[in-house]
Amino acid sequence: MKIVLLGSGNVATHLAKALKAKGEDVVQVYSPNLVNAKLLADSITAEAINDLNAVKTDADLYIISVKDDAIESIAAGLKAVSGLVVHTSGTTDIKVLSNQVKHAGVFYPLQTFSKTKEVSFDRIPLCIEATDAAQLDILHKLASKLSQLVYELGGDKRKVLHLAAVFACNFPNHLYALANRVLQQNDLDFEIIRPLIAETADKVMTNLPENVQTGPAVRADETIINKHLSMLNDMPGLQEIYQTLSNSIKLMPK
Amino acid sequence: MKIVLLGSGNVATHLAKALKAKGEDVVQVYSPNLVNAKLLADSITAEAINDLNAVKTDADLYIISVKDDAIESIAAGLKAVSGLVVHTSGTTDIKVLSNQVKHAGVFYPLQTFSKTKEVSFDRIPLCIEATDAAQLDILHKLASKLSQLVYELGGDKRKVLHLAAVFACNFPNHLYALANRVLQQNDLDFEIIRPLIAETADKVMTNLPENVQTGPAVRADETIINKHLSMLNDMPGLQEIYQTLSNSIKLMPK
Numbered sequence: 001m002k003i004v005l006l007g008s009g010n011v012a013t014h015l016a017k018a019l020k021a022k023g024e025d026v027v028q029v030y031s032p033n034l035v036n037a038k039l040l041a042d043s044i045t046a047e048a049i050n051d052l053n054a055v056k057t058d059a060d061l062y063i064i065s066v067k068d069d070a071i072e073s074i075a076a077g078l079k080a081v082s083g084l085v086v087h088t089s090g091t092t093d094i095k096v097l098s099n100q101v102k103h104a105g106v107f108y109p110l111q112t113f114s115k116t117k118e119v120s121f122d123r124i125p126l127c128i129e130a131t132d133a134a135q136l137d138i139l140h141k142l143a144s145k146l147s148q149l150v151y152e153l154g155g156d157k158r159k160v161l162h163l164a165a166v167f168a169c170n171f172p173n174h175l176y177a178l179a180n181r182v183l184q185q186n187d188l189d190f191e192i193i194r195p196l197i198a199e200t201a202d203k204v205m206t207n208l209p210e211n212v213q214t215g216p217a218v219r220a221d222e223t224i225i226n227k228h229l230s231m232l233n234d235m236p237g238l239q240e241i242y243q244t245l246s247n248s249i250k251l252m253p254k
Numbered sequence: 255m256k257i258v259l260l261g262s263g264n265v266a267t268h269l270a271k272a273l274k275a276k277g278e279d280v281v282q283v284y285s286p287n288l289v290n291a292k293l294l295a296d297s298i299t300a301e302a303i304n305d306l307n308a309v310k311t312d313a314d315l316y317i318i319s320v321k322d323d324a325i326e327s328i329a330a331g332l333k334a335v336s337g338l339v340v341h342t343s344g345t346t347d348i349k350v351l352s353n354q355v356k357h358a359g360v361f362y363p364l365q366t367f368s369k370t371k372e373v374s375f376d377r378i379p380l381c382i383e384a385t386d387a388a389q390l391d392i393l394h395k396l397a398s399k400l401s402q403l404v405y406e407l408g409g410d411k412r413k414v415l416h417l418a419a420v421f422a423c424n425f426p427n428h429l430y431a432l433a434n435r436v437l438q439q440n441d442l443d444f445e446i447i448r449p450l451i452a453e454t455a456d457k458v459m460t461n462l463p464e465n466v467q468t469g470p471a472v473r474a475d476e477t478i479i480n481k482h483l484s485m486l487n488d489m490p491g492l493q494e495i496y497q498t499l500s501n502s503i504k505l506m507p508k
Binding site for chain 2: 067068069091111112113116117123124125149156157159160161162165167168169170171172173175176178179180183186187188190192193195196197198199200201202203204205208209211212213214215216217218219221223224228231232237238240241242244245248251252
């Protein structure tokens with residue numbers, strides 16, 4: 001497939017490399033910042049552009065992978081194309097595209113991407129949606145080349161998934177960072193806690209998390225909870241989080 | 255070493271099996287509930303007892319692995335022994351033992367244990383402490399047989415580690431459970447989000463979490479944050495957690 005990529009952030013970068021690795025023909029990379037466009041385009045031997053008027057109109061697929069609030073204005077610049085236009089957002093409605101372009105779709109990879117770490121696409125859930133069955137079929141075929149985990153999902157479920165991802169990924173990562181702050185303040189290295197983080201995630205690969213909860217809150221061990229809260233006296237933000245999450249654990253049905 | 259194990263919970267069970275696998279001689283398992291004691295004792299061909307007066311006084315090591323508030327009363331029943339008495343708690347002070355027994359120590363495995371999942375001890379950080387150097391040496395040798403990761407740590411640092419573990423393990427697991435609640439309410443399976451959880455933990459094996467934070471809060475994407483908050487209107491507990499953690503992410507130094 002002949003593909004134009006609009007965006008040069010983490011998702012766009014990982015996606016471009018995965019598409020290239022599967023032999024897809026990414027012909028252009030657009031970014032309002034030409035340096036960013038070139039950085040990504042050069043790595044996959046595509047053309048870098050920073051003007052939407054320069055977008056080739058004969059591509060099969062246009063992938064808009066930018067911040068949510070920039071999707072609409074980029075789609076407005078693609079009114080002339082007849083290929084399928086998709087975005088990669090968990091939250092933005094497909095209508096933002098279908099109001100403006102002929103064929104619209106969504107191609108949402110449910111994963112966390114960072115510049116510093118490679119990810120293997122074949123185990124990334126790809127959630128797809130399209131305005132008509134023929135286009136959905138095209139997307140399904142492309143997604144299946146990249147990943148074993150392809151889900152056809154309506155917009156409402158995709159938005160729920162994105163919300164769940166915040167709880168399952170963004171918030172846990174922040175809690176790792178708070179753990180590190182506690183460790184650093186006491187000259188302890190983050191390294192010591194890495195095996196625990198790995199095992200905590202590994203446990204829920206074969207169990208449901210509500211069945212493997214451990215720690216003072218699930219045992220309602222008020223002595224330890226109070227000791228911990230007093231250790232956090234000089235970190236009121238962490239104290240509030242400790243209290244809020246411990247209360248929430250206690251309220252879970254057993 | 256001749257070892258008596260006092261306790262039959264998750265930590266005691268996993269520890270007993272690991273000790274047995276390394277050829278250590280666990281001779282007795284004590285629990286106030288004889289059925290529980292027998293269940294564990296039988297699996298490692300030890301004697302089950304439910305009376306502290308029946309504890310053999312000639313063992314080399316006594317491992318108290320019970321809830322924190324039960325440690326002291328069990329130690330009181332071991333005044334006659336001359337071997338080393340340790341507990342496995344992250345939070346209880348070594349003095350709770352050393353006030354009562356001749357040789358006291360701590361043997362704290364920094365890991366989350368569940369009945370339903372085997373763990374390999376050799377990558378579990380074992381944090382040890384003892385009242386004298388000779389006993390610390392004994393503990394160090396034993397710990398090194400079980401794990402590659404042995405840390406000699408004073409009580410203050412051990413308590414910090416336990417607090418950090420709540421943030422790095424117990425709270426993330428609870429957030430996985432809340433993610434599952436959101437998914438279930440919308441007929442989505444937890445399976446779809448497992449690769450994301452695995453990758454989130456995997457990322458911090460080689461990065462510090464504060465350097466790989468993703469999601470709407472770190473981008474200060476108020477549009478998505480507000481959409482998510484309104485999706486949680488009928489789940490006020492989750493809404494409060496979403497708000498609290500998002501605010502905390504925004505306050506992290508960039």
